[in-house]
């Protein structure tokens with residue numbers, strides 16, 4: 001597969017077109033939903049620490065808000081492209097719809113590399129991003145959240161700028177805030193735990209026990225770490241994780257046949273999820289090439305890094321033992337690779353269902369922020385489990401009844417809900 005040719009927005013549109021055919025959507029509805037409703041492209045000029053100026057490109061894409069304010073993260077990434085942001089905003093629309101929360105889809109980004117920026121410079125980028133968009137985002141319009149290389153601290157700077165502009169408190173403007181500053185307990189765990197809530201339900205349906213299952217995980221950021229934590233608590237064993245190495249600008253897989261030790265690995269991991277190779281070797285890990293995670297003799301694969309990882313080429317390397325793929329990342333699998341997964345009868349928990357725990361908890365955070373009353377962590381995670389489990393059951397029911405691939409079943413539910421909202425509002 002030629003990585004250069006991969007375009008996540010084309011992929012999101014291909015997935016949508018397929019489901020639009022299944023649902024027999026009319027032409028105006030297709031036209032509306034296969035493209036974002038609004039896009040903002042802008043420059044963010046920053047005074048750097050050394051006194052020079054630098055201009056960063058920023059985006060916000062609002063795919064659809066028929067079911068409620070747009071919701072979606074803002075990502076800082078050196079390879080960010082507008083088509084990635086478009087795809088992710090579209091996936092957010094489906095994600096909010098599949099778990100049935102009253103929000104639409106949006107996504108933002110800034111082309112920058114936080115590894116090379118001081119905290120002050122990053123703060124300026126956050127404030128500049130909000131200044132460019134203050135008129136079109138907000139608690140009732142579009143609600144950002146953290147993602148790849150953005151954190152609770154970035155969200156607080158953005159909230160602070162927004163509140164400066166409007167001269168009042170609007171804690172519902174942004175989610176993923178620090179706990180104690182309008183954030184929700186459980187938000188950090190939510191995406192990774194959500195992946196495992198759906199995985200737990202899938203294993204129940206397949207009549208297999210987590211204790212007997214080996215897993216391999218791509219990525220070692222927030223989603224992967226919490227997915228590994230809960231999966232291990234359920235009795236499962238993870239034997240391989242992969243992560244990006246900032247110094248070598250490539251990724252590596254870390255393998256231990258009898259199971260990785262999450263807490264020990266966390267002690268030698270930097271804040272971007274990079275594991276120290278030398279120390280890992282001393283601890284008895286085999287250090288393998290980045291894509292070795294997918295070739296392991298395991299029952300479960302959890303891609304929890306970036307888009308475009310399970311391609312025709314890499315899917316062919318999957319062990320015949322693989323029974324379940326739980327997609328923690330957004331868009332990890334290409335439509336061609338989907339065909340291989342479907343043919344091999346692997347049970348797929350599609351991205352916008354499996355990783356919907358983050359946005360569901362963001363929704364809980366907004367609700368708590370608006371009430372100015374905050375729940376205990378167990379209450380948040382309990383409510384999250386209920387939402388994720390019922391969304392999973394609705395999708396697997398649909399897949400069974402209509403004999404659909406799980407991704408198509410999830411799409412059918414989401415797209416039908418959004419199309420209905422557009423039609424009810426009289427848009428199409």
Ligand code: GLU
Nearest residue numbers: 071072073145358359362
């Ligand atoms: N990163 C999560 C996602 O892509 C959370 C989004 C949010 O909280 O708005 O679904």
